[in-house]
Amino acid sequence: MNVFADFHAALSTALSALVAEGKLPDGLDLSRAVVEPPRDPSHGDLSTNAALVLAKGAGAKPRDVAMLLVGKLAVDPRVESADIAGPGFVNLRLRAGVWRELVRAVLNLGAAYGESRAGNARPVNVEYVSANPTGPMHVGHCRGAVVGDALAALLEKTGFSVTREYYINDAGAQVDTLARSVHLRYREALGENIGTIPEGLYPGAYLVPVGKALAQQHGGKFRDAPEDEWLATFREFAISAMMDLIREDLDALGVRHQVFTSERTNIVGQGRVDEAIERLKLRDLVYTGVLEPPKGMKPDDWEPRPQLLFRATQFGDDVDRPLRKSDGSWTYFAADMAYHLDKYRRGFVRLIDIWGADHGGYIKRVDAAVKALSEGRATFEVKLCQMVNLMDRGEPVKMSKRSGNFVTLRDVVDEVGADVVRFVMLTRKQDQHLDFDYAKVREQSKDNPVFYVQYAHARHRSAFRQAAQTFPGADFSDAALAAADLERIADADELALLRQISGFPRLLEAAADAGEPHRVAFWLYDLASAFHQLWTRGNHDAALRFVVPDDQDLTRTRLALVRAVGITVAAGLGILGVRPAEEMR
């Protein structure tokens, strides 16, 4: 149920009727018309700019077109009044019955409230996290993980067929470094004193158990062996151990990917890069050439050299991009290109990647690659996440990457809990810097949006606990509430709350469309605020309380409303991956 969508359809019907009556010309386009709640509630429940949009094509004044539309809409049984305002807005006020029926709809839908088919089951691939398999996840990975996961849930809720995917960057030099670091830990496990870890190797203690496991498995046979005898074995083992670590970390945050694609085994090893490049060669999009130095900034060691290049400039990029390193192996980009082709071949026509802001300069070339390889049939979007500043009581938390002494994702999750981490990560638009303050996010007050929203949910439960005490044995199940007498929802604030709830499906579609899950968090804050307001009115005026001791029917009616709020809050939190609180004492 989405009143805004319903009335967009009603506009369409009205327009057709007016065309049939010869009052408006055929072929007018309503796609730019929106039905939305007016900023100022005194203007009505719904507002549309349809007349303003249609006026030009109709060759009429906006207010005249508005008059025609009002004539049609005013006879709709749901409409109490329709009038024209300003330059030609049509404002509608709906009968209270529309809002009351919403309660029943929400109760019947339960957790499914807000779902829509806007996505039309189109297959979408959301790739996020994709942290390098060289160690546990650090706090910087949190945001991308949460944003990607929430976005995936949002797209699912709005009717897309979503796959959550992780790309394992296990083909480059860094996994060789990982293998060498592990070899050192292996020698250590065999009793050798390895001293300090040399510069250039990974120093973190998380590799100690990996070395031990290898020592147990292989004994001393690789202790003094040349590197080429053990490198591949150690690398495979280490990568797998690191991915186990990462999966555990993600699990602690409640993030689960359905597909893990390995650059080494699934892309490079399967010859996918060669295939992708062949595909481009057929269309003359690959050549050997010499790049110009970057404009206005020539690196010191610049020397012209011929390289295998992709004609990215034909697809909107600034320069053509190298595909092969001088040692003959593929560049990261070449493999990434093949990987995105692989996604397209698996049936995805909408590819979304969540990246850190430091990769912004990489967007154009991947976009060019997707355009070229899918021949324009797939869309590629990147959601860039800005940095998170870890703070405590307003002071930055010090981190030293060099010693391997960074704050891990696990540290943060263990400290404040996954629910808090997830919600806070979504309290800013993703392309804005975000401060994550340990002290602040644990604060239990309205200053902390996590608790404010959680408290609203807990309070709705509290009203039910109260009702159960007041009316022992009474049936306040969702089914019983759906049968309540909704006519008794009469207070203006109660109806206003319902209007707000009616905006949920519309909000989700807009957020999914924009790829901005943070909007859900902000919307929930506003809903919580409206609910707290109504609750407080009950504190001041006993007649407005949800539980009315001498009127069980009225209590049932009001609990139906309260339940609709609770269902909506829980549904919204569900998209963010946050568990709603039952009580907060």
Add this chain to the structure above:
RNA sequence: GGGCCCAUAGCUCAGUUGGAUAGAGCACGGGAUUUCUAAUCCCGCGGUCGCAGGUUCGAAUCCUGCUGGGCUCGCCA
């Protein structure tokens, strides 16, 4: 220097894809409690939407140019 992102109240930020008088929270001032958990709520104060042009019925939102900040710039992933 090239490219990308950002700039909204004293502070931290939203702004429904171009709509009507730009909104929250914090801070500051005042008020509500024998409570369905006051972990809450109400009132007030606070704005040249970085600057200058342009597009149109209408711009914080789109375009151009400035100013200031961040990220990035041929085989690191």
